[in-house]
Amino acid sequence: MSILTTIADRRSATIAAGASNALFARIVEDTGFECCYVTGAGIANMALGAPDIGLTSLDEVAQTVSRIAEAITLPLIVDADTGFGNAVNTxxxxxxxxxxxxxxxxxxDQEFPKRCGHFSGKTVIPAKDMVAKISAAVDARTKGTLVIARTDAIAVDGIDAALDRAHSYIEAGADMTFVEAPCDREQMLRIAALPVPQVANIVHGGKTPPLPQAELAEMGFGLVLYANAALQAAVRASSNVLTALREDGSLARVGDQLADFEERQRAVAKHKWDALEERFSQ
Incomplete structure (x- = not known):
């Protein structure tokens, strides 16, 4: 049984903090989270300076995952969007x-090009096509990699249709399901009652009620994504600091918003590289 399976099976609403690059992933690990979510929206925002509208490629996502896996030891939940095509592509x-x-x-199960789950205007593929993608992913895995099947059908066809899809995805072999963008607590309770561990996605300013972890655990959710909290914090802080630098010509006004030099070196584990240098210089 994988570490991630054990975490999800606790149904304790374990928070999966999101990272869009290896630096954010190191901070996720250093602050004590048990798993890390590699966010597709974050990769689009950080690598392309673009919104989450299906512009990233499989190669771009895989490169980010590889870099993060090299930097940290936490289990990685990777946003694979729509599988980057049909069942064979998946x-x-x-x-x-x-x-x-x-x-x-x-x-x-969105149509390509997909868009952020909290954007309007989403469309979904036929459930049978998503079932084929799940079956393909299950067939392809060799290391016990979990398959998390997300449905965006609430926004298109309502909660009953979304739950029906979740049941069919579980039957196809999904280890967990993720019913995106429920709009109220009642919908979240119905989602949590599904027979496999569930994912809740809490987006600051998004459609889903930002219930606290304790309440989500009481409902029985397995994982709770905060996919872009670090990214949103970085955007706000960067804007504030650079605005002050432009206006004042110095960082005096915003020094308390900056990591100092030593904190920055700790964040990238400089001590590890120093130890390697010393080891190989002897």
Missing amino acids: WHTMKVLERAGASAIQLE
């Missing part, structure tokens, strides 16, 4: 991301 996606270091991949 089979290939599982192979590539598993090799890069994924402990789980998340697949969603």
Whole structure:
């Protein structure tokens, strides 16, 4: 049984903090989280300076996963969007991301190009096509990588249709399901009652009620994503600091918002590289 399976099976709403690059992933690990979510939206925002509208490629995601897997030891839940194509593409996606270091991949049933789960205007593929993708991902895995099946059907067809899809995805072999963007507590209770561990996605300013971890654990959710909390914090802090630098010509006003030099070196584990240098210089 994988570490991630053990975590999800506790149904204790374990928080999976999101990272869009290796630096954020190191901070996730250093602050004591048990797992890390490699966010597709974050990769699009950070690597492309673009919104989450299906612009990233499998190679870009795999490269990010590989770099994060090299930097930290936490199990990685990887946002694989729509599988980057049909069932055959999804089979290939599982192979590539598993090799890069994924402990789980998340697949969603939106039409391509997909968009952020909390954007309007989403559309979903037929459930049978998503079932084929899940079956392909299950067939392709060789290391026990979990398959998390996400449905965006609430926004399109309502909660009953979304739950029906979740049941069919579980029957197809999904280890967990993820019913995206419930709008109230009642919907969240119905989702948590599904027979496999569930994922809740808490987006600051998004559609889902930002219930505290204790309440989500009481409902029985397995994982809770805070996919882009670090990214949102960095955007706000960067804007504040750079605005002050432009206006004042110095950092005096915003020094308390900056990591000092030593903190920055700790964040990138400089001590590890110093130890390697010393080891190989003898």
